[in-house]
Amino acid sequence: MHDLVAVAERAIGESKAQLDNDQSRALAAQVTAEIVAEVSAEASARALEEGLQRR
Amino acid sequence: MDDPALMPLQVRDRLARMARVDPGGLARLFSLSSLEGDLPARLLHALHAALAHRTIAHARANVPWYREHPEYSRWALPEGYPGRPSELLAGLPVLDRTLVAAAPARFAAEDTALGALGHTSGSTGTPLPVRRSVEEAEFTAAYFAHLSEPLARGGRRPISLNLPNAYHGTPLRLPAPGLSLSSGVTDDLLLAETARAVTARYDLPGYGTHVEYLSGLVNHVLLLTGHLLEQGSDPGAVGLRGVSVAGGTAAPHWRRFLRAAWGCPVTDRFTLTEVVGGASRCRRCDLFHLDPHVFGEVLEPGSSAPVAEGPGRLVLTAFHPFVQMQPMVRYDTGDLVMRFDNGCGPALAFEFLGKHGRAVSLEHRGRRRWLLFPAELNAVLAELPDVRAVEWASNVRSVHDRTLGGLPYARVRLDASCRPPELLVEVELRYGPHFHSARAEEVGARVAGRLRASAGTALAELEAGGAVRLRVACVPPGSLPEPALKL
Numbered sequence: 001m002h003d004l005v006a007v008a009e010r011a012i013g014e015s016k017a018q019l020d021n022d023q024s025r026a027l028a029a030q031v032t033a034e035i036v037a038e039v040s041a042e043a044s045a046r047a048l049e050e051g052l053q054r055r
Numbered sequence: 056m057d058d059p060a061l062m063p064l065q066v067r068d069r070l071a072r073m074a075r076v077d078p079g080g081l082a083r084l085f086s087l088s089s090l091e092g093d094l095p096a097r098l099l100h101a102l103h104a105a106l107a108h109r110t111i112a113h114a115r116a117n118v119p120w121y122r123e124h125p126e127y128s129r130w131a132l133p134e135g136y137p138g139r140p141s142e143l144l145a146g147l148p149v150l151d152r153t154l155v156a157a158a159p160a161r162f163a164a165e166d167t168a169l170g171a172l173g174h175t176s177g178s179t180g181t182p183l184p185v186r187r188s189v190e191e192a193e194f195t196a197a198y199f200a201h202l203s204e205p206l207a208r209g210g211r212r213p214i215s216l217n218l219p220n221a222y223h224g225t226p227l228r229l230p231a232p233g234l235s236l237s238s239g240v241t242d243d244l245l246l247a248e249t250a251r252a253v254t255a256r257y258d259l260p261g262y263g264t265h266v267e268y269l270s271g272l273v274n275h276v277l278l279l280t281g282h283l284l285e286q287g288s289d290p291g292a293v294g295l296r297g298v299s300v301a302g303g304t305a306a307p308h309w310r311r312f313l314r315a316a317w318g319c320p321v322t323d324r325f326t327l328t329e330v331v332g333g334a335s336r337c338r339r340c341d342l343f344h345l346d347p348h349v350f351g352e353v354l355e356p357g358s359s360a361p362v363a364e365g366p367g368r369l370v371l372t373a374f375h376p377f378v379q380m381q382p383m384v385r386y387d388t389g390d391l392v393m394r395f396d397n398g399c400g401p402a403l404a405f406e407f408l409g410k411h412g413r414a415v416s417l418e419h420r421g422r423r424r425w426l427l428f429p430a431e432l433n434a435v436l437a438e439l440p441d442v443r444a445v446e447w448a449s450n451v452r453s454v455h456d457r458t459l460g461g462l463p464y465a466r467v468r469l470d471a472s473c474r475p476p477e478l479l480v481e482v483e484l485r486y487g488p489h490f491h492s493a494r495a496e497e498v499g500a501r502v503a504g505r506l507r508a509s510a511g512t513a514l515a516e517l518e519a520g521g522a523v524r525l526r527v528a529c530v531p532p533g534s535l536p537e538p539a540l541k542l
Contacts, residue, residue: 001073001076001077001080001081002077002080004065004066004069004070004073004084005080005083005084007062007065007066008062008066008083008084008087008098009083009087010059010062011059011062011094012059012062012087012090012092012094012095012098013059
């Protein structure tokens with residue numbers, strides 16, 4: 001899968017940094033996640049835990 | 056591979072046949088496909104084709120209904136060339152809710168473990184049970200976590216407030232990009248807590264100091280906004296970065312109101328329980344764009360002919376591995392949409408017109424001609440404070456206007472026994488129209504004008520030709536039955 005991603009990135013000529021900095025795309029992702037999921041308290045707790053672990 | 060133009064086909068063929076799809080890799084590919092340009096657009100089509108292959112292969116091997124229908128066995132990716140998006144699933148049966156609801160067990164995959172049972176709201180008929188597997192919940196959680204990763208960078212993760220939708224059974228658990236607070240508006244205690252949560256300041260290491268995103272059903276978000284204003288609070292002072300609404304039709308008037316009240320962009324979501332995903336209204340063209348991981352078609356009502364531009368029924372396919380336990384291949388959503396080929400991105404662009412069964416059409420000279428779309432009627436009625444709306448939050452005593460977000464009282468009938476046939480639109484006012492007759496006439500004229508100008512209908516043309524007559528009648532409060540829950 002990673003090879004395939006690299007193939008697509010090379011062909012499109014898009015760097016990872018450029019894509020990741022696009023806040024609108026991140027917002028779209030957030031919107032999708034929030035609305036589709038109707039995020040439960042359990043998921044929030046898990047996200048919080050993961051966030052704390054990352055730091 | 057040196058030639059970038061060959062990339063989409065290579066991605067399609069390798070992704071279609073790899074043993075396991077990595078959610079992070081797929082999120083990355085879909086992000087690349089959402090960039091501007093021809094190559095990303097072709098990548099999107101390649102991803103759809105590859106996932107269609109995986110979806111159909113899985114369904115015909117593991118799901119009784121698909122196994123018993125030979126059309127799915129015959130389906131194959133075109134060898135050596137990408138094919139056209141409109142041809143991807145052509146020839147496969149189109150499913151509808153009645154078919155699935157009649158025998159839901161035949162649509163359940165045998166290779167997955169039941170993780171959650173959801174259902175459609177039942178607002179337009181018998182609720183359809185929606186089975187979700189443990190495996191698909193894990194995949195979608197990982198996929199959305201990767202998609203929202205950039206939002207967690209920069210040392211400060213956002214706090215969001217979600218007003219959960221309790222109308223669809225067990226929620227699908229997905230990770231929030233930051234800290235997701237959960238509250239509601241459907242009783243006084245909940246609403247007070249929500250008002251406190253959205254206006255509070257927080258001191259949580261690693262997180263923002265206030266709620267930055269608000270999401271929920273459109274009527275819930277409207278009620279909360281109205282409540283804050285009634286209490287003298289300025290929603291704009293909260294400092295939200297985004298509001299997203301779903302679960303109903305957000306008329307343009309209410310989208311503008313929310314944008315002005317909160318001082319931030321409003322994302323209007325089109326979603327349905329049967330498919331994980333949906334569409335978001337684009338900030339550039341103001342139309343809905345399908346989420347990249349969902350495949351959409353617009354077909355002629357009554358046939359499977361594709362519609363390139365104009366009104367048609369929206370047919371969606373949920374791809375494996377996003378949906379695994381109850382695959383929906385070419386599922387007729389029951390919704391009419393207006394398809395646009397406006398060049399704004401590669402995703403299917405459309406405007407929601409309302410439920411197919413609630414739109415009004417007339418057979419004229421052997422052709423179906425549309426006369427009225429429910430969403431257009433709702434859009435004009437939402438602009439008119441004279442029109443009575445459903446007091447959907449009648450038990451929430453701390454709110455003075457409990458109609459915010461409620462659908463307007465209106466009834467539409469086509470009387471074919473008249474010559475010419477009469478399209479009667481009854482609109483219930485908050486007052487007796489005889490007490491303010493000039494104003495009632497203005498309301499009627501405005502509604503009629505908008506309906507005649509409604510894109511995609513032939514009302515004005517047929518009226519001019521004497522083939523139909525429109526009459527808008529304003530009626531006193533209490534005259535009409537409660538409107539349906541959805542347009």
